[in-house]
Amino acid sequence: MTATRRGFLAGALAGGASVAFACAGRSTLAALAVRPLGADATFLGNLAFVGERDRMERTYGRGHEGRRRLDLRTLTEDALVVSNERFYVRTRYPDRIDPRRPWRVPITGRVDGGAEFALDDLERRARPLGVHLLECSGNGGAFGLISAAEWSGVPLGELLTGVPMRGDAARVLVRGFDEHSSSPPGSSQNGASWIFTWDELAETGAFLATGMNGEPLPKDHGFPVRLVVPGWYGCACIKWVDGIELVGDDAASTRHMREFARRTHQRGTPRRARDYRPAEMDLAAMVVRVEKWREAGKIVHRAVGILWGGKELTDRLTVQLGRRAPFVPVESYRHETNRTWTLWTHTWRPARTGDYTVRLAVDDPAIRTRRLDSGFYARTVRVDAT
Ligand SMILES: Nc1nc2c(c(=O)[nH]1)N[C@H]1C(S)=C(S)[C@@H](COP(=O)(O)O)O[C@H]1N2
Ligand SMILES: [Mo]
Numbered sequence: 001m002t003a004t005r006r007g008f009l010a011g012a013l014a015g016g017a018s019v020a021f022a023c024a025g026r027s028t029l030a031a032l033a034v035r036p037l038g039a040d041a042t043f044l045g046n047l048a049f050v051g052e053r054d055r056m057e058r059t060y061g062r063g064h065e066g067r068r069r070l071d072l073r074t075l076t077e078d079a080l081v082v083s084n085e086r087f088y089v090r091t092r093y094p095d096r097i098d099p100r101r102p103w104r105v106p107i108t109g110r111v112d113g114g115a116e117f118a119l120d121d122l123e124r125r126a127r128p129l130g131v132h133l134l135e136c137s138g139n140g141g142a143f144g145l146i147s148a149a150e151w152s153g154v155p156l157g158e159l160l161t162g163v164p165m166r167g168d169a170a171r172v173l174v175r176g177f178d179e180h181s182s183s184p185p186g187s188s189q190n191g192a193s194w195i196f197t198w199d200e201l202a203e204t205g206a207f208l209a210t211g212m213n214g215e216p217l218p219k220d221h222g223f224p225v226r227l228v229v230p231g232w233y234g235c236a237c238i239k240w241v242d243g244i245e246l247v248g249d250d251a252a253s254t255r256h257m258r259e260f261a262r263r264t265h266q267r268g269t270p271r272r273a274r275d276y277r278p279a280e281m282d283l284a285a286m287v288v289r290v291e292k293w294r295e296a297g298k299i300v301h302r303a304v305g306i307l308w309g310g311k312e313l314t315d316r317l318t319v320q321l322g323r324r325a326p327f328v329p330v331e332s333y334r335h336e337t338n339r340t341w342t343l344w345t346h347t348w349r350p351a352r353t354g355d356y357t358v359r360l361a362v363d364d365p366a367i368r369t370r371r372l373d374s375g376f377y378a379r380t381v382r383v384d385a386t
């Protein structure tokens with residue numbers, strides 16, 4: 001039997017099972033999520049990814065170049081919240097922050113009189129706001145610039161009610177400290193900032209976070225206060241927030257928005273903030289490891305992956321195991337949230353050793369999947385035994 005036919009049969013069986021369980025309701029589906037292998041199966045190791053050479057699980061580099069990548073192979077269904085120590089880092093704590101100066105978040109622009117968020121007031125009002133996933137729009141290589149944590153803070157829309165704003169305050173610019181001695185002089189005078197409409201703040205539930213996984217924000221993640229925009233790429237999640245500016249409808253896009261225009265799927269590099277589309281993560285999925293097992297004297301592979309982003313839930317995730325194979329329904333997963341990632345698994349019996357590129361797709365034309373369509377999250381594994 002060819003890899004293709006086996007894959008198709010496995011998929012067809014899983015598809016049939018999920019239809020039956022869908023009728024029986026959600027509680028029954030719980031038993032299906034991430035199907036374990038038989039008790040007699042022996043784990044032989046994970047397959048190697050081909051052409052990926054990222055440094056993982058180590059913080060390195062300075063300033064804007066500072067990075068830490070999560071080793072996605074370590075994800076398990078009962079550990080989908082990433083500790084503060086391991087959460088990915090893109091840009092490290094700016095060494096030009098003066099820790100002796102009290103942190104201030106003035107509200108400027110189209111407001112009457114002076115307004116300001118006091119940090120202690122923010123901390124008093126902060127409450128748990130759930131688990132949210134962040135992904136860098138420049139996530140590539142071994143894709144380790146993605147993590148999920150439990151955040152606490154206060155919704156920005158809520159904080160801004162009561163601020164005496166003027167009638168022409170059409171948009172909200174959130175600015176973060178961004179001066180590093182390692183950056184070229186003059187490269188970051190305006191800080192990292194993103195401009196939002198009032199609707200975008202309300203619809204996403206964007207919040208100023210002061211806590212992460214039950215602790216104060218770590219320095220590298222924006223201490224003492226950062227923005228989290230659920231469902232948007234990390235570049236909009238400004239760290240070290242040190243100013244809010246209410247701007248007019250014709251406000252220019254910021255340097256930071258222009259830098260990330262392509263990676264957030266804009267048309268060109270718009271000069272005006274109002275010509276930016278929301279920097280949303282579409283529904284996306286990728287393989288994070290392929291396990292090799294021996295079961296009843298035979299080699300069995302099990303692909304494990306994540307599904308995240310988007311605004312819709314799906315039961316139509318499909319996987320392609322090798323460029324010539326058809327996309328078949330992913331065997332086992334339970335998609336219940338877009339706020340954080342969901343693990344999926346799929347058993348696989350490749351007929352031959354060799355390199356296989358794993359791609360995913362959502363078999364539903366109503367769901368936008370720009371990065372899946374472009375092959376952004378395709379990864380190649382080396383099968384060394386069958
Ligand atoms: N002030 C400031 N905020 C910033 C950045 C930055 O360079 N400066 N980088 C952004 C980008 S591109 C990402 S992906 C996220 C990363 O957040 P993390 O390091 O906490 O994972 O922070 C965002 N906030
Ligand atoms: Mo990013």
